[in-house]
Amino acid sequence: MTATPARIVDIAIGFMGARQLDNAARIGLFKALADGPKTAAELATATAHSERQVRILADAMNGLGLLDRANGSYSLAADSEKYLSGKGGIDLTPFIAFLGDISYRQWIGYDKTVDTDAPGTLDLDEAGWGDFMAGVMTYNALHAEQFGEAFDFSGYRDALDFGGLSAGFSFAAMQQNPELKVRFVYDERFGESIAAAAAEAGLQDRVIVEAGPTESTRPGGQHDLVLVTHVLHRFTEEQNVGILRAAREAAAPGATLMLLEFFLDRDDTQRPIDALHAGEYFNIDGTVVFPIETVEGWLAEAGWKTERVVPLPGSPRVLVATAV
Numbered sequence: 001m002t003a004t005p006a007r008i009v010d011i012a013i014g015f016m017g018a019r020q021l022d023n024a025a026r027i028g029l030f031k032a033l034a035d036g037p038k039t040a041a042e043l044a045t046a047t048a049h050s051e052r053q054v055r056i057l058a059d060a061m062n063g064l065g066l067l068d069r070a071n072g073s074y075s076l077a078a079d080s081e082k083y084l085s086g087k088g089g090i091d092l093t094p095f096i097a098f099l100g101d102i103s104y105r106q107w108i109g110y111d112k113t114v115d116t117d118a119p120g121t122l123d124l125d126e127a128g129w130g131d132f133m134a135g136v137m138t139y140n141a142l143h144a145e146q147f148g149e150a151f152d153f154s155g156y157r158d159a160l161d162f163g164g165l166s167a168g169f170s171f172a173a174m175q176q177n178p179e180l181k182v183r184f185v186y187d188e189r190f191g192e193s194i195a196a197a198a199a200e201a202g203l204q205d206r207v208i209v210e211a212g213p214t215e216s217t218r219p220g221g222q223h224d225l226v227l228v229t230h231v232l233h234r235f236t237e238e239q240n241v242g243i244l245r246a247a248r249e250a251a252a253p254g255a256t257l258m259l260l261e262f263f264l265d266r267d268d269t270q271r272p273i274d275a276l277h278a279g280e281y282f283n284i285d286g287t288v289v290f291p292i293e294t295v296e297g298w299l300a301e302a303g304w305k306t307e308r309v310v311p312l313p314g315s316p317r318v319l320v321a322t323a324v
Contacts, residue, residue, distance in 0.1 A: 015104075017060065017064055018099065018100075018104070019100065019104070020056075020057055020060040020061070021060075021061070021064070021066070021096060022096050022097065022099065022100030022104075023057060023100075024057045024058075024060075024061055024066075025084060025092075025093045025096045025097070026093075026097065026100070027047045027048075027049050027054075027057075028046070028047050029043060029047060029054065029057055029058065029061070030066075030076065030080050030084035030085045030086075030093075031084075031085055031086050032046035032047055033067070033074060033075060033076045033085065034076070034081075034085040034086060034087050036075070037070075037073040037074060037075040038073060038074060039072055039073050039074070040054055040055040040058055040072075040074070043058060043074065058074045061074075061080070062074065065077060066079065066080040066084070067080065083142075089145070090138070090141050090142055090145060091138070092138060092139075092142065093138075094131075094134040094135050094138040095135045095136075095138040095139045095142070096135075097131065097134075097135060098131060098132060098134065098135020098136065098138075098139075099135070101128075101131060102122070102124070102128065102131060102132055102135070103280065103284065106120055106122065106283055106284055107280075107283060109283075110279065110283050113279075113282065113283045119282055119283075119285065119286020119287075120282065120283040120284050120285060120286060121285065121286070122284060122285055136165075137166065140165065140166040140168060140230070141166070141168055142314060142315060143166075143168075143169070143229075143230075143260065143312060143315040143316060144166060144168030144169045144171070144172050145168075145172065146312035146313055146314065146315045147169050147172055147229075147258075147260065147312060147315075147318065148169075148172025148173065148175070148176065150310055150312055150318065151173075151258070151310075151318075152176070153173040153174075153176045153177045153180060153225075154176065154177050156173070156177065156180055156224050156225040156256070157179055157180060157181065157224060158180075158181055158183075158221075158222075158223050158224050158225070159173065159180060159181070159182045159183070159223055159224070159225040159226070159227060160182075160183050160185065160219055160221060160223040160225070160226045160227070160247070160250050160251075161182055161183070161184045161185070161186075161227045161229070162185050162186075162214070162219060162226060162227065162228055162231070162243075162246070162247055162250070163185070163186065163187070163214030163217075163228060163231040163243060164186065164227065164228070164229040164230055164231060165190065165229075165230050166229070166230070167184065167193075167194045167197050167198065169227055169229045169260065170182040170184070170227060171197070171198075171201055171203060173225075173227075174203055174206060175201075180206065180225075181206045181207070181208075182206065182207055182208075183207075183208045183210065183219070183221065183223070184207065184208065184209045184210065185210045185211075185212055185217060185219040186209070186210075186211065186212075186214075187211070187212075187213060187214060188211035188212070191209050191210075191211050194207070194209050195207070195209050214231060214235070214243060215235055215239040215242065215243060216242070217246065218246045218249060218250075219246060219247075219249075219250040220249060220250055221250045221251075222250075222251070222252040223250055223251055223252060223255060224251075224252055224254075224255045224256070225255060225256050225258070226247050226250060226251050226255060226256070226257045226258070226323075227258050227260075228243070228244070228247055228257065228258070228259045228260070229258075229259075229260040230260060230261065230316075231243060231259075231261075232259070232261050232290060232295065233261060233262070233281055233287045233288055233289055233290070234287050237290075237294070237298075240290075240295075240298055241298050241301060241302060244298050244299055244301075244302035244304065245301075245302040245303070247302070247304075248302045248303040248304055248323055251323040252323065253323055253324070254322060254323060255322070255323040256320065256321070256322060256323075257299075257304055257319075257320070257321040257322070257323065258318050258319075258320055259295070259299075259318065259319040259320075259321065260312075260316050260317070260318045260319075261289070261290075261295070261316050261317070261319070262274040262277040262278065262281075262289045262316045262317070263289065263290065263291065263292035263295065263309075263316075263317060263319070264278060264289055264290065264291040264292065265291075265292060266291065266292060266293050271311065271317070273314070274289060274316070274317070275289075277289055277316075292309070292319070295319065296319075299319075299321050303323060303324055304321040304322065304323060304324065305321055305322045305323075305324045306319060306320075306321050307320045307321055307322055308320050
């Protein structure tokens with residue numbers, strides 16, 4: 001293959017597209033197209049911004065594939081219609097705002113993280129933390145949606161959701177399977193929100209919520225499905241071995257574990273989104289994306305047999321294992 005600078009330049013200027021996406025979402029460019037195509041002048045009126053800046057943003061989004069352009073008018077591509085216009089189930093605008101307002105600023109100091117191997121810290125006021133949680137939980141909702149679409153949960157009856165941050169993964173499984181009951185064992189900070197979300201979803205009769213610190217709780221039980229979602233990166237290696245042992249102690253023989261995380265690969269080509277999040281996590285607050293072979297070693301030590309790894313679009317991967 002002939003070497004060209006295109007890939008290098010595309011990566012180097014990638015932050016420009018990210019900033020333009022952030023601003024296009026912020027001024028309501030995608031939502032302005034929810035009812036049909038518009039010209040740059042019409043978009044300028046709809047968003048109350050200058051036609052010059054709106055034209056630049058619309059052309060950039062067209063170049064990146066998020067808008068279609070024909071006969072001088074712009075319209076939504078399928079993915080922006082579903083996830084940015086407000087017409088779909090999940091609107092990623094709060095997540096994009098989190099990236100632009102919080103994550104991007106944190107990345108400006110990434111050279112210090114690289115040079116010192118010192119974890120980043122976030123210094124946010126109350127409003128900033130509100131924006132942080134809105135962004136993170138929106139991204140989690142996307143992960144839960146993709147999780148629900150990737151698996152068939154019809155064969156399960158008794159699940160344990162252990163140590164996570166969002167009930168959406170279990171809710172996606174329960175909405176597929178009306179016979180599935182879920183026992184949540186989460187940090188006490190999340191108990192009330194899970195119970196409220198279950199009631200709002202009409203799932204309260206199939207949900208049990210228990211509180212306990214993830215790194216030391218032993219839930220017990222004989223569950224046929226165990227979910228460990230967005231947990232491992234928040235804890236140390238020693239704590240993670242204990243968490244996976246506790247998960248195995250709560251599983252019936254032959255039960256399925258679905259462990260959702262970003263991973264660093266051992267294959268010849270790394271999945272990009274995972275490695276990018278490895279930088280994001282450590283640079284934001286010092287949490288760690290682990291090598292997949294390390295996690296598989298912990299699973300074997302804890303009594304789990306790795307079966308396969310399932311990538312979720314725009315989201316982490318799910319490592320599926322069986323209790324042995």
